[in-house]
Amino acid sequence: MKSSSPLARIMAIRGMPMTLVLILTVVIFQVLNPVFLDGKTVGNYITNGIPIMLITLGVAIVIIGGGIDLSVGTVAGLSAGTTMFTLVQGAPLVAGIAVGCGTGLLFGLINGFLVAYMRINDFIVTLATLNIAAGLLVVLSQVQPLQGVSVPGFAELTKGDLFGIPTSFFIAGALFVIAQIMLAKTIIGRRLYAVGISSQASNVAGVSVPHLRLFTFAASGLLAGVAGVLLASRLGAVQAFLGIGYEFIAIAGAVIGGISLAGGGGSVWAAFVGGLFLATLQQGLRLNNVDPVYFSIVTALAIVFGVVFERQVRRVILRAALHRTALFSTDQPRATEDESVVASSEGSNNNDK
Amino acid sequence: MTDRAETPSAQSLVLEARGVTKHYEGVTALDHATLAVGPGEVHALLGGNGAGKSTLISIISGVTKPDSGKILLGGEVMPASGPLAAISAGISTIYQELSLVPALSVLDNIFLGREIKRKTLGLPLTSDRRSMELAVRDLAADFGVTANELHTPVSEFGALKKRSIEIVKALAFDPKVLILDEPTSGLEDAERQVLFGYMRSMRERGVSLVWVTHHLEELFGLADKATVFKDGRTVATVATESTSIDKLITLMFGADREEFGGGDTRKIAHLQPSSERPVILRARNLTRGSVVRDISLDVHEGEIVGLAGLAGAGRTEVVRTLMGLDALTSGSVELNGRRLSLRNSTAAYRAGLAMLPEDRKQLGILADLSTAQNISISRLSTVTAAGFWMSRRKELALAESYRGQLGIKTPDVNARIGNLSGGNQQKAIVARCLNTSPKLLIFDEPTQGIDVSAKVEVHALVRDYAANGGAAILIASEIEELLELSHRVLVLKKGQIVGEVRNIPAAIEAGEFARIKSEVLTLSAAGQAS
Numbered sequence: 027m028k029s030s031s032p033l034a035r036i037m038a039i040r041g042m043p044m045t046l047v048l049i050l051t052v053v054i055f056q057v058l059n060p061v062f063l064d065g066k067t068v069g070n071y072i073t074n075g076i077p078i079m080l081i082t083l084g085v086a087i088v089i090i091g092g093g094i095d096l097s098v099g100t101v102a103g104l105s106a107g108t109t110m111f112t113l114v115q116g117a118p119l120v121a122g123i124a125v126g127c128g129t130g131l132l133f134g135l136i137n138g139f140l141v142a143y144m145r146i147n148d149f150i151v152t153l154a155t156l157n158i159a160a161g162l163l164v165v166l167s168q169v170q171p172l173q174g175v176s177v178p179g180f181a182e183l184t185k186g187d188l189f190g191i192p193t194s195f196f197i198a199g200a201l202f203v204i205a206q207i208m209l210a211k212t213i214i215g216r217r218l219y220a221v222g223i224s225s226q227a228s229n230v231a232g233v234s235v236p237h238l239r240l241f242t243f244a245a246s247g248l249l250a251g252v253a254g255v256l257l258a259s260r261l262g263a264v265q266a267f268l269g270i271g272y273e274f275i276a277i278a279g280a281v282i283g284g285i286s287l288a289g290g291g292g293s294v295w296a297a298f299v300g301g302l303f304l305a306t307l308q309q310g311l312r313l314n315n316v317d318p319v320y321f322s323i324v325t326a327l328a329i330v331f332g333v334v335f336e337r338q339v340r341r342v343i344l345r346a347a348l349h350r351t352a353l354f355s356t357d358q359p360r361a362t363e364d365e366s367v368v369a370s371s372e373g374s375n376n377n378d379k
Numbered sequence: 380m381t382d383r384a385e386t387p388s389a390q391s392l393v394l395e396a397r398g399v400t401k402h403y404e405g406v407t408a409l410d411h412a413t414l415a416v417g418p419g420e421v422h423a424l425l426g427g428n429g430a431g432k433s434t435l436i437s438i439i440s441g442v443t444k445p446d447s448g449k450i451l452l453g454g455e456v457m458p459a460s461g462p463l464a465a466i467s468a469g470i471s472t473i474y475q476e477l478s479l480v481p482a483l484s485v486l487d488n489i490f491l492g493r494e495i496k497r498k499t500l501g502l503p504l505t506s507d508r509r510s511m512e513l514a515v516r517d518l519a520a521d522f523g524v525t526a527n528e529l530h531t532p533v534s535e536f537g538a539l540k541k542r543s544i545e546i547v548k549a550l551a552f553d554p555k556v557l558i559l560d561e562p563t564s565g566l567e568d569a570e571r572q573v574l575f576g577y578m579r580s581m582r583e584r585g586v587s588l589v590w591v592t593h594h595l596e597e598l599f600g601l602a603d604k605a606t607v608f609k610d611g612r613t614v615a616t617v618a619t620e621s622t623s624i625d626k627l628i629t630l631m632f633g634a635d636r637e638e639f640g641g642g643d644t645r646k647i648a649h650l651q652p653s654s655e656r657p658v659i660l661r662a663r664n665l666t667r668g669s670v671v672r673d674i675s676l677d678v679h680e681g682e683i684v685g686l687a688g689l690a691g692a693g694r695t696e697v698v699r700t701l702m703g704l705d706a707l708t709s710g711s712v713e714l715n716g717r718r719l720s721l722r723n724s725t726a727a728y729r730a731g732l733a734m735l736p737e738d739r740k741q742l743g744i745l746a747d748l749s750t751a752q753n754i755s756i757s758r759l760s761t762v763t764a765a766g767f768w769m770s771r772r773k774e775l776a777l778a779e780s781y782r783g784q785l786g787i788k789t790p791d792v793n794a795r796i797g798n799l800s801g802g803n804q805q806k807a808i809v810a811r812c813l814n815t816s817p818k819l820l821i822f823d824e825p826t827q828g829i830d831v832s833a834k835v836e837v838h839a840l841v842r843d844y845a846a847n848g849g850a851a852i853l854i855a856s857e858i859e860e861l862l863e864l865s866h867r868v869l870v871l872k873k874g875q876i877v878g879e880v881r882n883i884p885a886a887i888e889a890g891e892f893a894r895i896k897s898e899v900l901t902l903s904a905a906g907q908a909s
């Protein structure tokens with residue numbers, strides 16, 4: 027009896043309401059300032075947004091697996107720093123890229139090891155590594171000014187283009203596609219969702235929860251590393267405080283896209299849309315000459331709005347559409363109903379971290 | 380006033396449901412369902428898995444809104460204003476799935492939202508834990524919850540004890556109507572009898588009880604009436620005195636009932652494997668702190684070994700250590716002669732063990748995954764290409780085959796398993812275990828919440844599996860079930876094996892069911908005083 031209206035079916039897809047908001051935002055900015063959709067401007071602002079979007083993707087993977095990674099922002103910053111540092115020493119481009127990605131991966135593995143095998147709360151662990159990475163970047167930048175690199179090809183990572191499309195689009199695109207395939211089509215993805223829904227029940231079903239935890243943090247670290255390399259390439263100089271606060275935008279982007287912080291739900295598309303929305307917003311504000319002082323306020327407001335919107339719109343539109351068919355109910359899924367009876371025992375699902 | 384012969388006149392009804400209809404996506408959970416409960420009446424709700432019993436209960440309790448129809452309490456239409464309103468109107472409900480707050484103590488759970496307050500600075504701010512404890516201490520003790528345990532967080536207890544706590548919580552407030560959705564699932568015989576005793580005394584005090592059960596034999600001598608549901612419709616309301624299990628089953632399953640031979644499992648021939656058969660599982664001196672103490676056991680090929688014991692005897696704890704879910708202090712386990720690492724459950728599954736856990740909601744289902752995904756999760760290699768790429772087609776085929784075999788009632792195996800009825804969720808978890816083709820299968824309360832027809836199916840599956848060279852360890856608090864399925868029963872007490880009963884199929888064949896039953900019960904209770 028799948029006789030719901032097409033609208034209801036579309037809106038039921040996670041991340042879909044936000045996609046519409048994204049399109050709407052673009053339209054509004056375009057009307058306000060016709061330069062907005064100019065080919066070059068678009069390419070530019072997306073290129074600027076790509077590091078954040080990669081970090082968002084990494085955080086999203088951790089969140090889907092039922093965890094949280096606060097360290098991504100400063101790890102990306104440190105990765106940018108180590109890349110720069112390596113290149114300043116005169117090392118070849120590949121070495122710089124490898125060191126940057128390696129820095130991210132190393133932090134990811136450390137996070138993962140402490141969370142998965144030492145069973146330390148992920149909030150605490152990644153809060154600690156956030157500060158360690160930030161501190162190391164400050165040290166690094168005091169050892170050596172992190173700028174003035176002219177290794178051929180380095181700047182082109184983010185400034186060059188292929189057939190008129192910026193190079194970093196290909197890098198980010200490939201990573202998003204790989205992540206999508208991994209989540210949707212492989213056993214790793216399936217187990218990841220299972221662990222995110224309930225690590226206890228997954229464990230009883232024989233899913234290796236620690237291995238998966240380690241994997242999610244490693245993936246998130248690696249993506250932060252790649253983001254760092256691109257940041258370094260884009261900025262040309264790495265400041266001591268690069269990356270601080272990015273974790274907030276990344277987590278918010280994931281949530282805005284429709285990824286539930288409770289774990290077990292979400293998609294690569296959601297991370298993509300959420301990240302792109304925040305990048306678009308910032309660009310729009312910039313183009314309309316809003317004082318950058320207000321950026322973080324507007325961004326934070328957009329995040330709160332986005333989260334509420336994603337939830338409410340899905341509910342309201344679904345309900346209205348479903349009512350029309352009369353074959354559907356207005357209720358949320360059963361688990362939610364149970365919660366209204368008693369403060370629910372659901373919460374214990376993730377307690378064993 | 381109407382002239383319905385059987386039911387009391389409308390005015391004297393305590394609780395009534397009229398034309399209640401509820402649709403879910405693709406399912407009609409209730410279709411103009413009716414129910415009429417008189418004062419001081421124990422009224423059973425019967426029906427197969429997914430018949431709509433729990434849905435009706437959640438509507439009466441104000442948790443779910445019906446699409447149409449109404450609920451009358453004492454002749455007056457109840458406004459649909461949520462669970463709190465229903466509670467204050469005097470409806471107390473024990474839901475099918477455990478719904479306690481894990482972090483709170485037992486006492487706090489019982490009094491959640493209804494705390495007895497004490498005045499501090501003239502304001503009723505603090506709860507008076509002493510009066511609260513006094514108010515429920517005796518009741519709790521009757522269900523095996525000690526005064527000490529009242530102050531322990533609920534998360535420390537197993538499913539069994541949580542069930543008892545739920546019962547205490549529901550009985551504590553002198554409700555007008557008490558609703559029990561499969562309250563005995565997972566309870567010991569002794570605790571069941573205690574509960575039934577309370578149900579009788581509540582009935583005498585004029586409380587009306589609505590009671591869902593799949594154990595039809597429990598009805599007689601306790602339930603006054605029974606209303607049977609099938610596919611969301613009310614089939615009939617009968618007086619239990621004038622009916623029989625057989626008639627009830629026919630009402631519940633209609634024409635389908637022939638398929639499962641009428642629900643009598645005891646007749647199925649059941650071969651005893653010889654002790655010459657190779658040993659599949661050999662466990663030696665398993666010890667885990669003071670909950671599992673020096674357990675040694677062998678399970679032979681083709682053999683089903685039952686674990687008996689009272690609540691707290693350590694049955695679940697023993698099997699959890701076998702699965703690598705809890706760490707051992709000492710001891711060793713061999714499967715087919717190969718030593719198991721017991722490091723984690725993944726290793727256990729890989730070695731050929733599989734377990735169906737006792738607590739379906741917390742440990743069994745992955746609520747947001749689909750039924751098909753829940754079935755495949757323990758052995759994804761059966762639904763992949765090259766062992767890595769998920770194959771939707773294979774996964775669907777797998778789920779469909781189990782849906783047919785076990786009669787899992789769902790319009791779509793791709794729908795969220797959390798929306799299935801409790802019994803149907805249980806069947807999916809059984810399928811998950813079978814799909815791993817285990818060498819040793821561990822079933823902890825395998826048929827909890829499963830209807831009579833499916834129970835026969837599951838029993839047959841377990842037997843087939845053993846007959847084909849598998850081996851199984853079974854925990855079932857319902858002793859009849861344990862004895863009907865097991866070849867041999869080990870009796871546990873305080874984490875130790877205190878006795879063994881062998882050759883059970885032969886004994887049952889020889890008509891000695893009652894003797895071995897009392898033997899097991901005596902062993903379980905022996906030394907109770909210590």
Ligand SMILES: Nc1ncnc2c1ncn2[C@@H]1O[C@H](COP(=O)(O)OP(=O)(O)OP(=O)(O)O)[C@@H](O)[C@H]1O
Nearest residue numbers: 403408428429430431432433434798799800801802
């Ligand atoms: N929230 C929901 N969303 C979708 N379908 C639902 C939901 N709740 C119940 N259903 C469906 O409604 C039907 C009736 O379910 P219900 O839980 O009332 O059955 P039941 O009689 O209690 O079964 P059991 O004996 O297995 O507990 C089932 O087919 C179930 O899948």
Ligand SMILES: [Mg+2]
Nearest residue numbers: 433475800801
């Ligand atoms: Mg039910």
